[in-house]
Each structure stands twice: as structure tokens, then as C-alpha cells.
Amino acid sequence: MEKRPQLVPTMALFCLLLSACSDNDSTPLTQHLTPATPATINICSDIATQFNFKDTVITSSEMVSAGKVEYSSTESYSAPDHCVVKGYMNERIGLGSSGEADTKYAIGFEMRLPKDWNGRFYYQANGGLDGSVSKAVGRLIFAGGADSAALNSGFAVISSDAGHPSPAPQFGFDPQARLDYGYNAVAELTPMAKSLIKIAYGKLPDRSYFAGCSNGGRHTMMAASRYAEMYDGFIVGNPGLHLPNAAVSQLYGAQQYSTLVTYNPDGSDILATLQTAITQEEFGVVSQQILKQCDALDGLADGMVNNTYTCQKEFDLDRDVPTCSEGRNGTCLSAEQKQVLSNIMAGPHNSQTGESLYMQTFHMM
Template sequence: MKKRNLVLPLAIAPLCLAMWGCNGHNHHDQIEAANSLPILGEATPGTLNSCEDLATQFSYSGTVITNAETLAAGPVSYNSDESYNAPAHCLITGYMNQRMGIAGPNGETATYQIGFEMRLPVDWNGRFYYQANGGLDGSVANAVGRFMFSNGSDSAALTKGFAVISSDAGHPTPAPTFGFDPQARRDYGYNAVAELTPMAKSLIEAAYGKQPDRSYFGGCSNGGRHTMVAATRYATQYDGFLVGNPGFNLPKAAVDQMYGIQQYSSLVTVDPDNILSSIEGAITEQEFGVVSKAVLAQCDALDGAADGMVNALEACQQDFDLNRDVPTCSDDRDGTCLTQAQKDVLSNIMAGAHNSANEAIYTSFPYDAGMGTDNYFGWEYTMALTRDSGTVGGVFTTPPTSVGNTDTDALAFIQSFSMDTDAPKIYATDAANGFTESAIEFMTPPDPTDMGTLRDRGAKILAIHGTSDPVFSVQDTINWYNGLQKANTNEADQFARLFLVPGMNHCGNGPATDKFDALDKLVSWVEDGTAPEEIEASVRANNAELPADWSKSRTRPLCPYPQQATYNGTGSVEDATNFTCKAPE
């Protein structure tokens, strides 16, 4: 690939930062000359022309509109914990491609369809946002344009004036029995996006008189996986991709979660009447906290400030040693130490799942300051036991296996699952029964380091990952980004940037500055050519995981990898202005 000079001239970059929405020809010509990549230009606004009549007048193949109504401005809930400010808008619900399909191991059938909701602001900014939801999908979340739950009520795309879609990804409930239907697997993995995208743009055109000028795709967790898949499969359909804690190797990560339960259960006598709580005694939340404190003792000051945050993540992995730095219990466990057996198990888990030949199934996890939290603990045990067992059995292995609905069923499946002979089933197919694609094929990006289509047309991808994510390893995302750089002569940062959030758990929480607005940064990069040099983040005052000695108004810059926030040496450690994004020494 031809080498590009992609550094913004210092005289141009400050001007662009000050000019949200600037897209005059001189401005664009200057930045395009500097970047050698297209700048797509700013979206132009529109006004809603139609709402209620869309229920009867909109026509698109395989699509049924079940309701269309105008709603006044006001808060819209995403779930019981989150509410987002919404302008006056048209709420549309419907479904696509209704059919009968398989819903269980004995040939049970169910109605399948790709359910969706769209919210179209009366005063539209000319942009479209695909809200990719998390987990197993299976229900249509309110289309508020959410990214991460912690980002604040004004950070949602709907609040900013985007038209937003949300879907159930083609199956009716989160139950993994949909995995017995090959088409439902494909819809969940990638095809729902392929079906919904052109329909949504057509519906927007019917409502506003034009299709969106700019289209964005975003989500966290499985939503981050959806976004990575869209960035490779549908790069011509979207202009910006906002990726959060992506499970883009989700089948591997789910097997890894089960590997963790295998390891933890080896430390305890499992009570058949209290399976989860007895396994949770393997390494308690308090004992995970001991590890976190030891990590801080070794690594906290590597970025120049002893502030309860590990910005120098990679250097920390070199400096921290579990056996040396965490006290080994000489007598009974008392919450201040780990036994040698506990250390051995934790070392195995942090190294990532392996088979008996020591071949990696999933990548390693870094030791970090956010390991001693409720969120970390819940993903290590509750989610791993109850969610991942059913998902691996029903959706990710071929042929699918029914696991059952109890903790007893889940544990039996996990304990009998072989990392040698069962784990490879995530790569298996069964064409005779319609399973022509393996879980790796329908769930993961075809080649996550091949983003040439995205790059060449001027689209951008902005990824964010918490360094204390217990389910989707930040190391996996770092490895992806390093591979992307290698595939692009170390110039991938001109269309893709990765921002790490120190201490943050899965899509939020943890001792972290986990409140930030990344969507504005992405829009500016796509439409103005202003690359994000940092993202200012703050703590959430109501975050129960915040250390008592942190200010409730602490701020930090999130830095594009491999840069890290480094203390300038003076001023309050609670203020982002006293930190600078720098490459590690």
C-alpha cells in the first residue's frame, strides 16, 4: 500500500477542533491533502414530514409496520436503570421476514421474525444510528441510540437528533434454543443487520423525503461485536463505527468463561443445593480485591501519579507477579491472602483457556485495578455459569446441544465440556442439517484486520475497551488493533483508533472514569476530518465502585493506544488538564 503522510499540520488541527460542523471546501481540501483519505462531509438536517401514516403507506419487501405514533419530548427509558432525554419524535415498531423455524432439540417450532423499533426526531440532524444491543439479543430495546450505560442521559444518539433503530436480531427471546435454527443463528450473527439497514434507510426517506447523509453503527459487548462485524461486512453502508468492549471473538470468549468455572470448581466442594454460591467461594470478591490492591502497589505510579489508576497497562504486566506480590496464606484463608492453589487457578484463568496440548483457545487477560468489584465478580461466576453454558451448547457448537435451565444442568454441561474435543465444535459445520456456517463464521468479522473498504471510502472506526473487562479481554482488542496497524503499514490510526479505559469493567463500572461522549468525536472525525487526539472522561458520582478517596468530579483524558495518560507532575490528580497523552517510554 502506498505510504501516506497523514499527520495533521499544527495550524489546521486547532482550527478544526474549534469548528464543529465546519465543512467548507477550503477546510476539507486542506485536511484531505494532509490525510490522503476522503472526508465525507457534514450531514444536513431535515424535518419529519410523515409519521402515523407510515403504518399504512410505507411498503418494503417482507416488512410489516405494527405501529407509528408521534411522541412529545421527554425521557425515554432504556431499562430500569437508564433513562435518556429525547426530543419530540415518531416511534415506529415492526418486523421483517416472518417465518416458522426450529426452536428446540426435539423439532419444536416457533415464529421467527426480525423485530425492530425506530425513533425518528421531528427535528432531524440528517444522521442514522444503528443501536446494536448486547447479550443474546432476543428483545427489542428502546431505540435511544445508547452506546454504554454509563455515558449520561445527553450522550444518546436520539438526544442529538439522530434517527435510531434497535432490533432483536431475529429471534423472540434470549433463550438459546434459537440456536437450533440455522437461519436464526445467521440472523443473530450478521444477517439481521443486512436486512434491516436498507429497510431503515428507505423508511427514513419516506419520513423525511431523503435518506440519511451519514450513517453510524454502535454498541458495546455483543453490540461491540455487531459493530466490528458491520465494519467488515457492511462498510459501504455505514460511515462511522463506535465499538465498545467488543466480543468479536464471542464464541471463544464464551468457552473461556466455562473454562473459568471448571478451574474455580476445582478449588471447592460444590454443594448441589447451592451450586453458584459454593463455586463463588473459590476466590471471593474480597480476595479478588487483594489482587487489585497488589496490582496498584506495583503499578499505580508507573504513569507518574499514585491515583488508584493503572494507565501503564502493558508495563504493569511486566512489573506485577502474582506469586511474588500477593501474600500466600500460611494458615487458613482470612481475606488478606491467596492460597497457592488459588494462585495456580487464577494464573490459569488469566492466561486464557487452553487445551491439554497448551494451545490457546482464547487470549490472556491483564491483571488490573478493577478486579475486586461486583461487576467483575458477577461475570466470573454468575454469567459464566448460567449464560455461557446455554449459549455455547445451543448457539455456538455444531450440532447444537440442549443444556437445560437449572444451575445443576449448567454445571454438568460445563464439567463434561472438553477443551480438547468439544471446544473445536465452535469451528464445526453440519451442512446436512442446514448448519453451513460455524459459529466462528457467523459470529466474528470475516477478517478483522482487513478494513480496506472502510478506510478507502473515508469511514472511521473508534473502539473503546475497559482494561478490567472480565469477559472480553482487552488484550484481544489490543491484539486486533496491532494487527490492523501491521496490515496498514502502521498508519491504521488514520481511520481506526483504540481508547483504553483504565479500571473499567464490562461496558462500564469499576474504579474508572467511565462517563464520556465518544459519538461526537466519531462524527467530527468522519465529517470534518478531525481525528480524536483524546476523549475527556469523568467518574459517575453514583458509581458504587468508586474508591472513597477519589473526587466525585475526577476527570481524565482517554488516550489513543498506545498512548497513555501521564501525569504532568503538578496540579490535582483529579483534573484531566494535569495529564497528557504520551507514548510509553
């Protein structure tokens, strides 16, 4: 049986909103979608000769054999035989950090099109400040790891730099680059990607999905609110919202972690860095205790916490996570580490009024 992502279709959400305003109890809450139709790729290396889309340049296209795609130095994903298409849209000269129109901008993209396509399209929204084109492997669609990423499951996948080069922060000087990063790159890339898919397979995608985490989660929330008609479902992870306050929250988190950093008496070697103030192993201890307390709260013990509101009441960091009595050993947290985590999760507050500025989230699960 074919695996399918557990998504809320856009139309189902629309119907749910309608039902809240209707006296008709028969209003449907879900829409049953017909299965997507698979297809086999019919062009790759010569795709640029047949593809014509406004202000779009295909710089390369080639078939690659099944195997591992190295996403980063520490992360790789399984992939079938597929076509890699790279290009850019809307090239222009805009404002740089000098305040002068001296910086080249474009919406760079990569698409990976499986030889045997499942009829679905997946927009991989990337994190941070974007600025580079991550490999379009289709992260986040399933919980099954590298072998279950969207590309390996038969999806056609796109990834982009959101309309600006690295180093990323400087794009903020250019008004159009800010718009592209905020939302416009999605509006430009989506119809282009679907048109390219039609050239490659002879048909448009039957289903389209959008997913991302952190800033990618923000992209996804934005796409759901602005371009819901372009997609059938959205997967949102840890979205960064209200970016100015999110930046304050990030600095607050760095301040908190810095209280756990120690130095030699002469001020030379750092004995602990911000990255190891709480190690991945120690975060894992917290994660396992959260699962222990909260996994089954939604009625199913499946390794995921879905009843998050009840979990906030059931899980207690001080009570449920062991406190180290004889130094850190990867199986406990110190009292100081627990205080830092509690402060970060409470979020920064206005020092004058006590008003909460931003609720912090981070990846522990």
C-alpha cells in the first residue's frame, strides 16, 4: 500500500471554517481526493530546449542514478533515479549593504524529478535566512528518516534560496529581496515548477504539498495563508513567526546558554561552548522523558507527542528529568541547566513591564 503524508487538505480546512458559520449540520468537514496518477519522466538533459517560462533560466539538467544524496556534511538521503534541474528566475541588480545598486539578485532553485513519479509535487521550504539552494531531497514529509524523504517516495521536489545570495543578512537592504524572502519567491516559483513538471512528465501534478521547519515553517504558514489555492496540504514544523521578536528571542536564548559556558581561570580555552552547554545527549534525556509522560496522551503510543496542551500540564522538567548529583554524565541535567531551559521556554520578557515578547520553541523531539 502506498504511503501518504498525514495532512489536512486545504479544502478540508476551508470547509471546516465554513461549517463554523453555517446552520447546516450536513456541511462536509473533509474532502475525499482521488488517487494521484503516476508517470515516467520523458525528458531531462534537453529540458531547457523545451521549457519556456517568463524570466526563467535553466542552467543545468542531468539524470543521476539511484543512491545517496549528500544534503550536508552530516546528513544524506536515499534517492531513486532522478533528474536534477537547476536554474534561476527574475535576475536583477538591487541594493547591497553599501546602499548602492551593486548586488546581483535572482530566485535560485533546484528541482529533483524522479524517473518514476508518483504524480505529486513537494515544495521544500528551507530554514534560517535562506540565501543558498539546499538540495531538493524533500525533507520532513515522513517520520521514517532518510529513506522516507519525499524524493525517495516518488515526489517531484523543489528547493530555493528565496531570492537572495549569501551572506544572507545583507539582502535586507533591498526592498524586493525582502518581499521575495517574505512571500513572493513562493508565488513566483510555484507556477514555474508545475510548468516544468508538465514538460518533464506530460502532465501537471495531481497533488501539491508544502513543508518546512523553523523559517521553513514560517514559509509554510505564509503559503497556507497567501497561496492556499496552489497547494493541497501543508506540514509546519517549529515556525518562526513575527521575525523581529523572534530575533530578540534567539539572542535571549544565546544569553541564557552563555551562563553555562565556563573558562579557564586565565581566560584562555573555552571549556564549554554554547552548542555544548546542553549537549544533544542531554537534550535526548529530556526528549525521552517528555515521550514517557506525553506520548499516549493523544490515545496512541507512537513515538509522537500530539496532545501538546495537555503535555504542558503533565510534564515537569524538575520532577521528570533526573538532576545530576555528581557532575554531568549524559543521563541527567544539572540544576543550572534546568533553570536555563525553563527560562528559554518561558521566553524573553520586557524588563520594565514583565510583558512576554515571544514564546520560544526549539527542537528536542
